[in-house]
Amino acid sequence: MQVEDRQSSGETLHWWQTRWFVALMVLAAIIPLLKPDIPPLVDLPGHMGRYRVQLDMDTVPWLRDWYNFQWSLIGNLGIDLLVVPLAPVFGLELAVKLIVISIPALTVLGLLWIAREVHGRIPPTALFALPLAYSFPFQFGFVNFALAMAIALNAFALWLRLARLGRLKLRAIIFLPLSVALWICHTFGWGVLGVLAFSAEMVRQHDAMTGRRVPGTLWQRVKRGHWVEAWFKAGLNCLPLAIPMVMMILWRSGEHVAGQTGDWFNWQAKVSWLTKVLADRWQAFDIAATAVLYLILFKGFRDPNVEYSRNLGLSALFLLAVFIVLPRIVFGSAYADMRLAPFMIAIAVIALRPKPGLSIRGASTLAVLGCAFFLVRMGAGTVSYWMFDQTYDRELKALDHVPIGARLVTFVGQRCGNRWFMTRLEHIPAIALERRLAYSNDQWSMAGAQLLTTKYLPAGKFSHDPSQIVTSIQCPREWWRPINRALARFPRNAYDYVWLVQPPAYDPKYNQGLVEVWRDGTSVLFKVDHSRPGIFVSDAEIHPKIIWRAPF
Known part of the structure; x- marks a missing residue:
């Protein structure tokens, strides 16, 4: 895939495109989680109870009277596996906190890395996507899912980089085990990586057949030829990602697998998920922040100084199609489509970039606004999590009286x-x-x-x-x-x-x-x-x- 950036490789980097800035954004992403002893995510305490059972099942006899726990290969084991080596070193609560802290940090890093690989430079518009590191699914405590998605973003950036460098054999070797590990972390992350990689491969194969990318709008490019052949070749190049398909079939066809798949095309719920991608504590504030994201996306269609990357634009369209088709409940797990919504929007936002005619002053203004948007959301998240932590501390005093x-x-x-x-x-x-x-x-x-x-x-x-x-x-x-x-x-x-x-x-x-x-x-x-x-x-x-x- 050709880098879709028109800037010369020797051009001086702007402040928002430097490595130190990326490092600062990654560090800023962890600030809300520094104070709470237990990350205040809805489902996370429930998962921590399960981790305690898996760690102490053999030494605490009454746990065996209350719970069944049996290791098996399922596509939902990310933090369950990580706490095994980390809990003896840090203690269970700190180990979980360190893992959870890494999720928004990896998400921010992955989004900026993808933007760098596709555009050649980090566009200032990409900064508006960073608050989605604390999206609604993360707030809900879907931690294995969120960890898998954070890893998937960075894996996709690596996929793009190896293709840009022409290291396709090395890429296949790396992604054979990586796809399996990602599936084990959470099936959803592996599935999204497959969608992103396939769409990127379609663009790369199309460009290889036509010599280079064809000028014109995103819609004009999609209409032009060679897409059927590109589709076929993209599928072949994505085969290294396909091994977990066998694991998926074995897992979901087991005798004791429960859960139904249903609630298809629940449009009311889907619209709700699109408005709640940044839901946390203050509804008006969260909705206003979400409106900023949609305003930026709209800007890509209406502003003559901003355009969409063909590569990531196609990826966003693929994710939109999956979001529309995906039911609300998959194998008994609710909110399946909700989990995809913020990442679909994030990919669409980082697909934006200024056109060559935009002045440095205009690009800097966008970068300042995007950085301010991210930092304001992190500041509000820090206050919100501090308040949740105070509630946790107050309620958990009851446990001092529980034998x-x-x-x-x-x-x-x-x-x-x-x-x-x-x-x-x-x-x-x-x-x-x-x-x-x-x-x-x-x-x-x-x-x-x-x-x-x-x-x-x-x-x-x-x-x-x-x-x-x-x-x-x-x-x-x-x-x-x-x-x-x-x-x-x-x-x-x-x-x-x-x-x-x-x-x-x-x-x-x-x-x-x-x-x-x-x-x-x-x-x-x-x-x-x-x-x-x-x-x-x-x-x-x-x-x-x-x-x-x-x-x-």
Whole structure:
């Protein structure tokens, strides 16, 4: 593939194109995560509970009574594998923090490296894509996915570089094992790398057949010839990436693999994901930042001084097609299409570049604006994560009163509907498992999707996710229980302690047989008095009528 930059190789680099600037942007990307002891990502505490089980299963006998854990080759093992060598050195929490910190850093590095390989210089417009290192899927705590995507971006940059240098045999040798490792980290990263590599190969093969790239707009170039042959040759050159296809088939055809694929073409959800790519805490601020991204993309079509790279433009179109076709639920895992949205936008943004006619002053202005946009988002993210960390510290004081190995059931308050602001407390019960080796009823139990499943039969329907989520009323289309029903129905003989984390208001009569041990505001830890029975009520008596007023 020819470098699509018109600048001469001897031209002086501008400040935003230097290595020191790239290093500073990578360092800036980790600032929000420096303060929190536990990165405040929604699902991450739940994963940390699983890591504790996998590390201590052989030495803590009661864990074997509660959980099944069996190593198997699945496409979702990134951090699960990394904590094995790192946890004995750093401790589990610090090891996880160091790995998670590397994700936004690698994402920023990958985006800038791709831009450098395609354009020959980092265009100032590429800086606007950098805040997507903290995209909504990352905030949700899809850490294996996010790590795989960060690695995939850097792998794609390496793919482009080796093609530019004509080292195609070396590229095939490197990417044979690299594609397998990326699939093991998370299947999604491998799939996206395949889409990006294939689209880039199509452009490179087309250029090789036509002598060089044909001038004209992106749409005019796509219409011109040799694309069928380029498609075929691109597929052949991408064969080194195909080995995980066999692993994928073996994994998903196993006898114990659970989960359905469905909710196709949910346009309402897809539009929502496109507006929430930068969702964190402050809805108006996040939407305004997202609008900036779309304004920059629109600028590529309307501004005569800005154009799209044909290479990355085609990659963005391919990712858009995948986003449209991808269902919301894949093999039982929700939010499949949502995960792709921010990376699709990021590739489209770094596809932009100034045309030769744009003055240095104009390019510098774009670079300053892009850098300011990134730094403002990092500053806001730092404040947001500090606030989440304060909440974690306050709630986790309850664990000082939980004995090692306790049978703990936790109920975390939630409101109905998909809210912009997520408390990041949904899986905080797993920190009890991670720190106190206590039972945690928030673990996922989906055979084939995770290495861990629950087997604590006395807990019944209160043994795994989402039994930890409680609401004030019965939410439509949700498995969450109203808190009155949860407190009335959980099997008291199966548990020693009850931890309520920012619960909705409930009838205090359900505290019968529960002895308060610790309290902070509405959050409270109870010890179950097994000598005193709880209140039994029929379903007809449980009619939650209290509308929850959020305590945050």
